[in-house]
Amino acid sequence: MASLPRSGIQGTTMRDLKWSPTEKAVARKAFDRALQRELEAIIREAKQMAAKIKQPSHLWELEGYLTQRRKEIDRKYDYRYSVLPLVFGSLVREGRLSEEELHGLAEDKLGYIRWQATL
Amino acid sequence: MASLPRSGIQGTTMRDLKWSPTEKAVARKAFDRALQRELEAIIREAKQMAAKIKQPSHLWELEGYLTQRRKEIDRKYDYRYSVLPLVFGSLVREGRLSEEELHGLAEDKLGYIRWQATL
Secondary structure (H helix, E strand, O other), X not given: OOOOOOOOOOOOOHHHOXXXXXXXXXXXXXXXXXXXXXXXXXXXXXXXXXXXOOOHHHHHHHHHHHHHHHHHHHHHOOOOOOOHHHXXXXXXXXXXXXXXXXXXXXXXXXXXXXXXXXX | OOOOOOOOOOOOOHHHOOOOHHHHHHHHHHHHHHHHHHHHHHHHHHHHHHHXXXXXXXXXXXXXXXXXXXXXXXXXXXXXXXXXXXXXXXXXXXXXXOHHHHEOEOHHHHHHHHHHHOO
């Protein structure tokens, strides 16, 4: 089992992390970029699925796909600073963000992000 | 308020109607044809909506449209003989079936169908 990162101040929890204005700007940009990419991928997939619809069951497959993706997006993209390092870690793990795009965040956040990314 | 049809045997309810094998064949064909038409219209509409998707909100509009239509179809296409004249009446009212396509049904059923069609 992966252990929690110790790169920040000992005893500091994720909830206690302080975000500088610069870090907030970096975070907002990375977050929006990942969300935008994921939504664009869903749009592409939905258009392809729709174009291939030949029978009624394909309609309901498209509906189910959209419902599932909407719920995933709602769950995954949570911008509260108290959970943001885990959100970024998951996005890095899924290949939706590169660590370079998080350049500018301090090591206390990056520790949590890397930890989550390797889970 | 429209009054219930009196074209059948006085006092007979819709639930008591007897369906001959020929009538059942006519009913099945008309029912399947209307359902097929309606599903094809949904497929056309879904393809058009998907082709026009430009932003994420359009995805969820498509999802909502599909969910709504699926529920409508489930509710509307009820093949129990005890309700079938009302189903056909609604389909005639919506222009999804013509009375000619119900040719072969006896007047006791057509009475209910016409009654429902004019509601």
